[in-house]
Amino acid sequence: MEKLTNRSAQINRSPMTLKERIYLPAIFKGMSITVGHIFKKKATIQYPEEKRSFSPVFRGLHILNRDEQGRERCTACGLCAVACPAEAITMEAAERKSDEKDKYREEKYAARYEINMLRCIFCGACEEACPKDAIYLSETVMPANFTRESFIYKKEDMLIPNPQNQQKA
Amino acid sequence: MSETPNFKVTIDNITIEVPAGTSILEAARRVGGEVAPPTMCYYSKLQGSGGKCRTCLVEVSKGSEKDPRPMPKLVASCRTGVMDGMEVKSMTSEKVLDARKGVTEFLLLNHPLDCPVCDQAGECHLQDLGYDHGNEGTRYEFDRRTFEPEDIGPNIQLHMNRCIMCFRCVFAAEQLTDYREHGILDRGDHARISTCISKSLDHDFIGNVIDVCPVGALTDKTFRFKNRVWFTKPVDAHCKCDKCCGEVRLWMRGNEVFRVTARKDEWGEVATASNGKTGWICNECRFEKKSLSDWTIEGPSKISRHSVISQGHYEGVHEPQPELLAEVIGKEPVFTMSIHNISEVNKPNVHLSQIEGPAHSDDFK
Numbered sequence: 001m002e003k004l005t006n007r008s009a010q011i012n013r014s015p016m017t018l019k020e021r022i023y024l025p026a027i028f029k030g031m032s033i034t035v036g037h038i039f040k041k042k043a044t045i046q047y048p049e050e051k052r053s054f055s056p057v058f059r060g061l062h063i064l065n066r067d068e069q070g071r072e073r074c075t076a077c078g079l080c081a082v083a084c085p086a087e088a089i090t091m092e093a094a095e096r097k098s099d100e101k102d103k104y105r106e107e108k109y110a111a112r113y114e115i116n117m118l119r120c121i122f123c124g125a126c127e128e129a130c131p132k133d134a135i136y137l138s139e140t141v142m143p144a145n146f147t148r149e150s151f152i153y154k155k156e157d158m159l160i161p162n163p164q165n166q167q168k169a
Numbered sequence: 170m171s172e173t174p175n176f177k178v179t180i181d182n183i184t185i186e187v188p189a190g191t192s193i194l195e196a197a198r199r200v201g202g203e204v205a206p207p208t209m210c211y212y213s214k215l216q217g218s219g220g221k222c223r224t225c226l227v228e229v230s231k232g233s234e235k236d237p238r239p240m241p242k243l244v245a246s247c248r249t250g251v252m253d254g255m256e257v258k259s260m261t262s263e264k265v266l267d268a269r270k271g272v273t274e275f276l277l278l279n280h281p282l283d284c285p286v287c288d289q290a291g292e293c294h295l296q297d298l299g300y301d302h303g304n305e306g307t308r309y310e311f312d313r314r315t316f317e318p319e320d321i322g323p324n325i326q327l328h329m330n331r332c333i334m335c336f337r338c339v340f341a342a343e344q345l346t347d348y349r350e351h352g353i354l355d356r357g358d359h360a361r362i363s364t365c366i367s368k369s370l371d372h373d374f375i376g377n378v379i380d381v382c383p384v385g386a387l388t389d390k391t392f393r394f395k396n397r398v399w400f401t402k403p404v405d406a407h408c409k410c411d412k413c414c415g416e417v418r419l420w421m422r423g424n425e426v427f428r429v430t431a432r433k434d435e436w437g438e439v440a441t442a443s444n445g446k447t448g449w450i451c452n453e454c455r456f457e458k459k460s461l462s463d464w465t466i467e468g469p470s471k472i473s474r475h476s477v478i479s480q481g482h483y484e485g486v487h488e489p490q491p492e493l494l495a496e497v498i499g500k501e502p503v504f505t506m507s508i509h510n511i512s513e514v515n516k517p518n519v520h521l522s523q524i525e526g527p528a529h530s531d532d533f534k
Binding site: 075082087091092095111114131132148149152 | 283284285286290393394395396397399400477480481505506508510511512513514515521526527528529530532533
């Protein structure tokens with residue numbers, strides 16, 4: 001029969017020689033490899049104390065951005081939700097009142113903004129779609145949790161702290 | 170033969186016969202598809218509209234059979250009648266495409282870039298025009314023209330900054346209502362749509378100016394900021410109305426009616442209703458009947474699949490049969506979480522569509 005590949009090798013079934021029968025050379029050969037690894041550089045790191053640097057294209061937990069005056073940038077235009085392949089983003093918009101001009105940048109803002117992190121695949125399509133530079137994927141790994149409920153991230157969970165408040169503190 | 174003679178006209182190498190007196194634009198629309206020039210001000214259902222925006226410019230490479238000289242300049246196709254043996258170049262002409270690019274740039278000079286805020290986004294003709302023929306950036310270095318916001322009534326929101334001066338709403342008010350209350354005031358760069366002085370538009374058919382507006386200058390206040398157009402699902406419906414034809418398009422989300430508009434045809438104009446007239450709808454149908462019980466649903470509207478409105482609308486969805494599910498896995502499925510228990514968006518007991526006007530921070534308390 002014709003062989004499928006040329007990689008098959010004939011098995012050597014001849015009886016073992018004396019050197020092979022006493023096994024010791026093979027054991028020493030194996031042990032030398034094992035001991036040699038003790039002196040090599042470790043592939044692992046001690047995680048909580050030591051952290052690997054993120055690659056520049058790493059996409060982690062979402063943040064909602066504010067402008068220099070601390071106003072929310074998001075206008076609930078829905079482009080992130082329409083771009084989201086996992087349909088993880090939902091929002092509800094509201095009109096800004098005249099006394100809320102220091103809170104929201106545009107006359108329309110996201111009254112509710114939620115990302116279902118159980119659905120999110122961290123593709124970054126929302127970040128690319130955003131016309132207002134409002135949503136970014138940060139260099140933070142999403143924390144694990146015990147309940148599913150805690151993975152519905154609300155607007156308050158993602159908004160960055162107001163830079164105006166920080167200066168006062 | 171006393172009937173008007175038919176003229177042979179060739180548009181982008183496609184020859185059709187149209188009755189004499191047809192405009193080049195109407196002839197091109199009969200050919201259909203991309204041959205039809207884009208229009209911003211012309212509206213076939215409104216008499217006298219057209220000739221203002223210059224987006225429908227075409228090149229006439231042969232005037233007629235008797236006078237085969239080409240027309241010296243590009244002509245506005247909505248305002249130029251066809252002649253026998255005329256040859257027109259629309260999308261096959263470099264000059265026309267360049268002119269459209271220029272016109273688009275001019276229209277966008279003063280148009281604010283607030284599509285993320287604008288309720289018209291997704292069904293805006295200027296957005297489509299800019300996408301097809303526009304440049305990525307602007308070369309304009311000065312501030313855009315801005316106007317003081319003006320309140321023109323409880324149902325219609327006027328955003329004068331977005332207006333492109335197409336005059337469609339003026340024609341609509343003139344031809345659909347008994348008395349016109351708004352019009353163009355001032356001249357040149359100061360020209361604006363306004364009422365004299367600070368009236369509210371309250372005629373029964375004035376809501377149609379919303380459908381007629383090619384941009385987001387006139388929008389529905391009862392739908393303002395409630396949802397994005399592409400997240401709502403268009404459904405054709407009708408009701409018994411003694412004022413209008415009652416044939417409308419509902420923009421729904423779940424069982425909530427977010428917005429009511431007239432039905433639009435493939436050119437974005439109000440379609441002809443079943444009684445043969447143009448399907449304008451009255452204010453009561455448009456602004457007040459926001460409950461599913463007011464309407465008889467006919468079925469989902471036909472939307473071009475290239476439109477953003479048709480995204481996420483899955484046709485022919487088969488929901489899994491619950492009995493079959495139990496048979497396959499042999500037990501009741503265990504739901505580990507109900508999204509409504511935790512999510513604050515789309516709460517089942519909060520109906521945004523029932524709020525008059527846009528939602529505010531108190532509505533979300």
